[in-house]
Amino acid sequence: xxxxxxxxxxxxxxxxxxxxxxxxxxxxxxxxxxxxxxxxxxxxxxxxxxxxxxxxxxxxxxxxxxxxxxxxxxxxxxxxxxxxxxxxxxxxxxxxxxxxxxxxxxxxxxxxxxxxxxxxxxxxxxxxxxxxxxxxxxxxxxxxxxxxxxxxxxxxxxxxxxxxxxxxxxxxxxxxxxxxxxxxxxxxxxxxxxxxxxxxxxxxxxxxxxxxxxxxxxxxxxxxxxxxxxxxxxxxxxxxxxxxxxxxxxxxxxxxxxxxxxxxxxxxxxxxxxxxxxxxxxxxxxxxxxxxxxxxxxxxxxxxxxxxxxxxxxxxxxxxxxxxxxxxxxxxxxxxxxxxxxxx
Amino acid sequence: xxxxxxxxxxxxxxxxxxxxxxxxxxxxxxxxxxxxxxxxxxxxxxxxxxxxxxxxxxxxxxxxxxxxxxxxxxxxxxxxxxxxxxxxxxxxxxxxxxxxxxxxxxxxxxxxxxxxxxxxxxxxxxxxxxxxxxxxxxxxxxxxxxxxxxxxxxxxxxxxxxxxxxxxxxxxxxxxxxxxxxxxxxxxxxxxxxxxxxxxxxxxxxxxxxxxxxxxxxxxxxxxxxxxxxxxxxxxxxxxxxxxxxxxxxxxxxxxxxxxxxxxxxxxxxxxxxxxxxxxxxxxxxxxxxxxxxxxxxxxxxxxxxxxxxxxxxxxxxxxxxxxxxxxxxxxxxxxxxxxxxxx
DNA sequence: CTGAAAGCGCTAACAC
DNA sequence: GTGTTAGCGCTTTCAG
Numbered sequence: 236x237x238x239x240x241x242x243x244x245x246x247x248x249x250x251x252x253x254x255x256x257x258x259x260x261x262x263x264x265x266x267x268x269x270x271x272x273x274x275x276x277x278x279x280x281x282x283x284x285x286x287x288x289x290x291x292x293x294x295x296x297x298x299x300x301x302x303x304x305x306x307x308x309x310x311x312x313x314x315x316x317x318x319x320x321x322x323x324x325x326x327x328x329x330x331x332x333x334x335x336x337x338x339x340x341x342x343x344x345x346x347x348x349x350x351x352x353x354x355x356x357x358x359x360x361x362x363x364x365x366x367x368x369x370x371x372x373x374x375x376x377x378x379x380x381x382x383x384x385x386x387x388x389x390x391x392x393x394x395x396x397x398x399x400x401x402x403x404x405x406x407x408x409x410x411x412x413x414x415x416x417x418x419x420x421x422x423x424x425x426x427x428x429x430x431x432x433x434x435x436x437x438x439x440x441x442x443x444x445x446x447x448x449x450x451x452x453x454x455x456x457x458x459x460x461x462x463x464x465x466x467x468x469x470x471x472x473x474x475x476x477x478x479x480x481x482x483x484x485x486x487x488x489x490x491x492x493x494x495x496x497x498x499x500x501x502x503x504x505x506x507x508x509x510x511x512x513x514x515x516x517x518x519x520x521x522x523x524x525x526x527x528x529x530x531x532x533x534x535x536x537x538x539x540x541x542x543x544x545x546x547x548x549x550x551x552x553x554x555x556x557x558x559x560x561x562x563x564x565x566x567x568x569x570x571x572x573x574x575x576x577x578x579x
Numbered sequence: 580x581x582x583x584x585x586x587x588x589x590x591x592x593x594x595x596x597x598x599x600x601x602x603x604x605x606x607x608x609x610x611x612x613x614x615x616x617x618x619x620x621x622x623x624x625x626x627x628x629x630x631x632x633x634x635x636x637x638x639x640x641x642x643x644x645x646x647x648x649x650x651x652x653x654x655x656x657x658x659x660x661x662x663x664x665x666x667x668x669x670x671x672x673x674x675x676x677x678x679x680x681x682x683x684x685x686x687x688x689x690x691x692x693x694x695x696x697x698x699x700x701x702x703x704x705x706x707x708x709x710x711x712x713x714x715x716x717x718x719x720x721x722x723x724x725x726x727x728x729x730x731x732x733x734x735x736x737x738x739x740x741x742x743x744x745x746x747x748x749x750x751x752x753x754x755x756x757x758x759x760x761x762x763x764x765x766x767x768x769x770x771x772x773x774x775x776x777x778x779x780x781x782x783x784x785x786x787x788x789x790x791x792x793x794x795x796x797x798x799x800x801x802x803x804x805x806x807x808x809x810x811x812x813x814x815x816x817x818x819x820x821x822x823x824x825x826x827x828x829x830x831x832x833x834x835x836x837x838x839x840x841x842x843x844x845x846x847x848x849x850x851x852x853x854x855x856x857x858x859x860x861x862x863x864x865x866x867x868x869x870x871x872x873x874x875x876x877x878x879x880x881x882x883x884x885x886x887x888x889x890x891x892x893x894x895x896x897x898x899x900x901x902x903x904x905x906x907x908x909x910x911x912x913x914x915x916x917x918x919x920x921x922x923x
Numbered sequence: 924c925t926g927a928a929a930g931c932g933c934t935a936a937c938a939c
Numbered sequence: 940g941t942g943t944t945a946g947c948g949c950t951t952t953c954a955g
Contacts, residue, residue, distance in 0.1 A: 253713075254932055265942045270934060280940060297706075297713035301654070302932030304716075305645045305947050312695065327688065328681025330869065336680075337672025344671065344698035351656065351695045354688035362641075369597070369641035371948085372648075499873075525674070529843075531875030598948055609926045614950055624924060646948035649931050715932080 252294045261294075262287050273298060305371070312349040313552065314373040315339060316364070320357045320382035320443070325468040327354050330524050331494060335379060335401060338545030346549065348374075357384055364388060368395045375552050377401070381412075383443050397555045399548045403446040404565045411555070413548045413564045417446050420537040420568040421453025424491045424519045427535070427570055429458055431577040433489035433517055439465040439479065439501065440493025447493045450521060454491055461487065465497055472500050480504055488516055489576075495520035495527045495536055502534075502575065518575040521568075532574030539568050596638045605638075606631050617642060649715070656693040657896065658717040659683060660708070664701045664726035664787070669812040671698055674868050675838060679723060679745060682889030690893065692718075701728055708732060712739045719896050721745070725756075727787050741899045743892045747790040748909045755899070757892045757908045761790050764881040764912040765797025768835045768863045771879070771914055773802055775923040777833035777861055783809040783823065783845065784837025791837045794865060798835055805831065809841055816844050824848055832860055833920075839864035839871045839880055846878075846919065862919040865912075876918030883912050 252258050255266040255273075262269060264283065271279045272287035290296075304310045317332055319325050327333070336352070343350045351373055355363045364387055368376055375397030381388060385405075392398050392410035400412045428436055441464045442448040454460060463479040466472050476497070492498035498520030502512055510516050512532065520527060523538035544566060551561045572578075596602050599610040599617075606613060608627065615623045616631035634640075648654045661676055663669050671677070680696070687694045695717055699707045708731055712720055719741030725732060729749075736742050736754035744756045772780055785808045786792040798804055807823040810816050820841070836842035842864030846856055854860050856876065864871060867882035888910060895905045916922075 255934095256932080266933080267935080267943075268941055271941085274934085278940065283940085295706075295709055295713075297710050299649075299713070299715040299932050301645065301649045301715035302947090303934075305643075305649050305949090306932080306934045308947070310645070326681070327684040328678075333677045333681045334672075337670070337677045340671040340696055340698065344696070349695055349697050351693055352684055352688070353693050354684065362639075365639055366641050369639075369643070371643040371645035526870045526873050529870050529874040531873075599950095600948080610949080611927080611951075612925055615925090618950085622924065627924085643948050646931090647950075649933090650948080650950045652931070 252296050253299075255298065258287070258291060258294070258296050262290050270298075308371070310372060310374050311347065312351050312373045313343055314351045314353060314367050314376045315343075315379060316353045316355050316367060316376060317379045318355040318357055318363070318382040318384050320384050327352070329467075329469070330496065330526065331522060332379060334522075334524055335541050335545060338542050339377065339548065342545050342549040346553070357382070357387070362387075364391045368398065375399075375556050377548055377552060381445055385445060396558070396560070397552060399552045399555070401544065401548065403449050404563050405445070408563075411551060411561055411563050413544050413551065414446065414566065415539045415544075415568040416565050417449035417568075418453035418456075420521060420539075421450035421455075421491070422457050423453075423568065423570045424450070424521070424537050425454035425457035425460070427519060427572070427576060428489040428491065428517055431517060431579045433458075435484065435486045436460040436489045436491060437479075437483060437487045438462050438491045438493070439476065439497050441466055450491075450493055460491070465493065467494060467496070469496065469500075472497060473504070476500050476504055480508065490516065490518045492518060492520045495522040495524045495534060498534055498536065498575070499526075499530065502530075513575050513577050517577060520575075523571055527571075528573065535573045535576040536571055537568045538571045540566060596640050597643075599642065602631070602635060602638070602640050606634050614642075652715070654716060654718050655691065656695050656717045657687055658695045658697060658711050658720045659723065660697045660699050660711060660720060661723045662699040662701055662707070662726040662728050664728050671696070673811075673813070674840065674870065675866060676723060678866075678868055679885050679889060682886050683721065683892065686889050686893040690897070701726070701731070706731075708735045712742065719743075719900050721892055721896060725789055729789060740902070740904070741896060743896045743899070745888065745892065747793050748907050749789070752907075755895060755905060755907050757888050757895065758790065758910065759883045759888075759912040760909050761793035761912075762797035762800075764865060764883075765794035765799075765835070766801050767797075767912065767914045768794070768865070768881050769798035769801035769804070771916070771920060772833040772835065772861055772863060775861060775921040777802075779828065779830045780804040780833045780835060781823075781827060781831045782806050782835045782837070783820065783841050785810055794835075794837055804835070809837065811838065811840070813840065813844075816841060817848070820844050820848055824852065834860065834862045836862060836864045839866040839868045839878060842878055842880065842919070843870075843874065846874075857919050857921050861921060864919075867915055871915075872917065879917045879920040880915055881912045882915045884910060 255269045259266045259269045269287055272284040340350055378400040381402035388410050402412050402414050403417050404412050436458055438451050438460050440447045465475045498518050505512055520534050520536035523536045527534040527536050547564050554561050599613045603610045603613045613631055616628040684694055722744040725746035732754050746756050746758050747761050748756050780802055782795050782804050784791045809819045842862050849856055864878050864880035867880045871878040871880050891908050898905050
């Protein structure tokens with residue numbers, strides 16, 4: 236590599252200017268002035284301001300955000316946390332998260348915020364949410380899915396305002412949530428299946444997550460049904476479904492899946508078993524992910540409007556950042572009839 | 580709201596302990612000791628360490644990451660930037676970005692890093708990459724897609740090691756890139772169409788992005804083809820395609836789409852026009868997004884393995900963080916024949 | 924083993 | 940208008 240670099244060589248014109256102080260020195264002014272000039276403040280003479288800005292450009296100087304943030308106590312970043320409490324094998328690449336995250340990212344970045352994404356395993360890090368909200372690394376926090384962390388979120392929300400969650404609303408809760416009326420969603424699914432002639436209905440889903448528990452409850456308000464716990468994580472889902480399908484009452488002729496992904500996996504496996512959908516088995520999903528309408532046959536499902544939900548979350552978060560104490564938003568889901576259920 | 584809160588009330592036991600200094604005071608030690616204790620360092624007496632940790636838990640104290648980062652010059656976050664140079668109307672929710680991002684997020688968060696997502700409009704922020712790499716807000720940077728920013732990336736890479744890009748490899752380039760052999764991909768697509776009897780082939784895609792330019796070039800090595808610029812952003816794509824389809828030579832009986840999304844949009848519009856796919860028009864996409872195999876008919880496409888690519892990017896980034904000067908990775912894409920081309 | 928003190932790089936009073 | 944100074948909250952020498 237040749238001779239060692241002497242970075243203290245006074246003739247080294249290339250010595251990088253990395254701090255306000257460096258720049259101040261070569262500009263012959265104080266750091267305060269440099270700071271004001273680069274911030275474009277009016278208080279500094281037009282000429283010196285231009286000069287300093289030119290110098291900064293010339294040396295490729297970029298102020299250290301971290302230091303600035305620490306000083307101003309403001310970061311311009313919103314944390315988006317995905318807690319995997321139960322079903323920790325779920326990945327962020329799960330289409331459900333990705334869909335919601337995509338819309339959130341659009342809303343946030345178009346509004347000038349950066350987005351810091353964190354995957355959380357609560358068991359390994361019991362006070363993840365405190366850590367995040369107190370880390371000073373972000374101005375606000377969005378939690379995608381309550382998982383089994385309802386109480387924790389509830390607790391943190393008591394003393395931390397800029398927090399919005401995607402999930403299920405439970406009457407009287409403290410924390411602000413945006414999400415669908417899962418009870419209604421479950422009901423719509425069951426009603427549809429009953430209307431199109433289902434005799435015996437199964438529900439596939441893990442009720443550790445309260446959103447899914449609500450869907451099950453809603454469906455149970457309409458019809459009696461057999462519950463088969465089914466993981467949300469793709470690698471476990473398939474074996475769960477295979478077992479369920481193999482062992483379940485042959486009289487069952489309809490399935491309510493707790494998510495589109497579960498529905499899709501069911502359809503794949505039923506096809507392998509030679510079961511006709513929707514002839515011999517009707518299936519209805521939940522979410523209406525983009526791929527639900529593209530698969531074949533296209534999936535009948537209970538639609539949640541993620542674009543609207545994401546916009547609502549960001550809007551609410553901004554208002555909370557401004558100190559407003561907003562309420563929650565519960566959106567009505569909607570039945571979208573496609574090809575995996577029979578008409579009627 | 581009753582009387583104003585006096586936060587300086589000395590009897591207020593609830594006064595939040597938010598700093599090391601606060602905790603040090605109630606523990607009766609110095610901030611240095613608290614810092615060491617919470618970091619679990621051996622140098623501090625077991626008893627005091629336990630005591631301080633207990634106190635911290637009790638008061639819900641969480642050290643300020645920002646301050647810590649500033650001091651240690653290490654953040655534990657990796658920036659993922661998506662530059663929208665041409666086609667700035669593209670959204671992060673675009674399935675291509677989301678797919679790659681999902682895998683990246685898995686790799687990164689499972690490796691203990693947080694991910695900071697930034698959408699960039701280069702025209703509005705010409706030195707976005709300098710700003711990011713010098714901001715002190717992250718330890719390394721991943722850029723998804725070179726867009727029209729090849730030269731800028733090239734320039735920054737000369738003095739910033741922990742930078743990895745997803746995109747096209749051009750011989751002799753400085754910056755480290757992971758991506759597919761787009762030239763080969765284009766060739767595979769054209770070869771397939773020729774083999775299955777295409778007489779006249781169109782290419783739909785905007786060559787402002789060098790990846791797509793390479794795909795076009797590769798295809799041109801095999802067959803003469805008509806090029807129709809087509810935006811990548813969903814809202815512009817449809818009108819582009821409609822125009823192209825309406826005006827193009829009726830002899831054209833095959834389309835190479837620069838991305839799966841373009842292919843899907845073509846198929847939708849051809850269907851509306853009553854054109855049979857693949858009978859009257861064969862179509863081949865690029866990417867193999869998850870939905871490519873789920874739509875109907877399933878899409879013939881040139882597959883890029885995003886999971887492998889993401890893993891490679893993270894692996895390389897880690898090695899660069901450790902000071903290693905790694906090379907680039909060019910992965911071979913693969914033809915996946917499905918239902919939008921004819922056999923043969 | 925623990926305390927004191929010097930910063931990390933920046934901003935915002937407060938002076939002049 | 941500009942310089943000086945006191946921190947933001949933490950880590951880490953350096954003493955003792």
